[in-house]
Amino acid sequence: MANRPRAIPNLLITGTPGVGKSSISKKLSERTNFTWREVSKLAEEHNCLDEYDPEYQCPFLNEDKLLDIMEGMMAKGGNIVDYHGCDFFPERWFDGVFVIRTNNTTLYDRLTARGYQGKKLEDNVQCEIFETLLEEAQSSYKPEIVQELQNDTEAQLQSNVDTIVEWIERWKEDNL
Numbered sequence: 001m002a003n004r005p006r007a008i009p010n011l012l013i014t015g016t017p018g019v020g021k022s023s024i025s026k027k028l029s030e031r032t033n034f035t036w037r038e039v040s041k042l043a044e045e046h047n048c049l050d051e052y053d054p055e056y057q058c059p060f061l062n063e064d065k066l067l068d069i070m071e072g073m074m075a076k077g078g079n080i081v082d083y084h085g086c087d088f089f090p091e092r093w094f095d096g097v098f099v100i101r102t103n104n105t106t107l108y109d110r111l112t113a114r115g116y117q118g119k120k121l122e123d124n125v126q127c128e129i130f131e132t133l134l135e136e137a138q139s140s141y142k143p144e145i146v147q148e149l150q151n152d153t154e155a156q157l158q159s160n161v162d163t164i165v166e167w168i169e170r171w172k173e174d175n176l
């Protein structure tokens with residue numbers, strides 16, 4: 001553990017759209033001095049979105065350009081990276097990967113409330129049912145750094161933030 005490149009860890013908060021990544025990341029950034037990196041916003045701000053994908057009703061992400069922009073941000077640690085994908089980031093960036101989960105009916109309600117419908121709604125709920133992001137995280141990172149967090153209720157939201165804050169403290173102690 002002694003030759004870790006960072007004094008404070010980088011975290012990845014991932015999961016299907018609507019599971020609560022931003023809610024958790026925001027609260028976490030308020031409880032810590034870590035920086036919340038909303039990848040979708042970064043991509044927009046730095047013009048990393050290419051032409052529109054009519055099937056999925058969202059723009060294509062220019063991953064290489066985005067990674068170049070994020071590389072410098074990640075060097076010192078202290079980042080909370082929030083994105084609904086995880087297999088294209090360099091494995092070395094992250095010390096902890098948290099896959100946020102939500103039960104299917106709750107997720108359906110949240111996405112409907114957000115105005116999702118038709119194929120977009122179905123695809124996102126299926127993505128959660130098939131545990132797509134969990135598998136993606138498990139195949140992209142060492143199993144010991146990947147943790148699932150159930151996030152259906154407000155009480156779970158709070159306890160998930162507590163769990164990650166405790167994880168950060170433990171990481172710091174282990175990597176002095």
Ligand SMILES: Nc1ncnc2c1ncn2[C@@H]1O[C@H](COP(=O)(O)OP(=O)(O)OP(=O)(O)O)[C@@H](O)[C@H]1O
Binds near residue numbers: 020024155
């Ligand atoms: N634990 C929770 N209990 C109740 N509501 C929640 C909880 N977590 C998130 N929500 C609500 O669910 C909705 C989606 O949450 P949020 O935007 O954080 O998800 P997300 O995973 O970041 O989505 P996206 O990937 O699209 O950005 C929001 O309305 C949020 O207030």
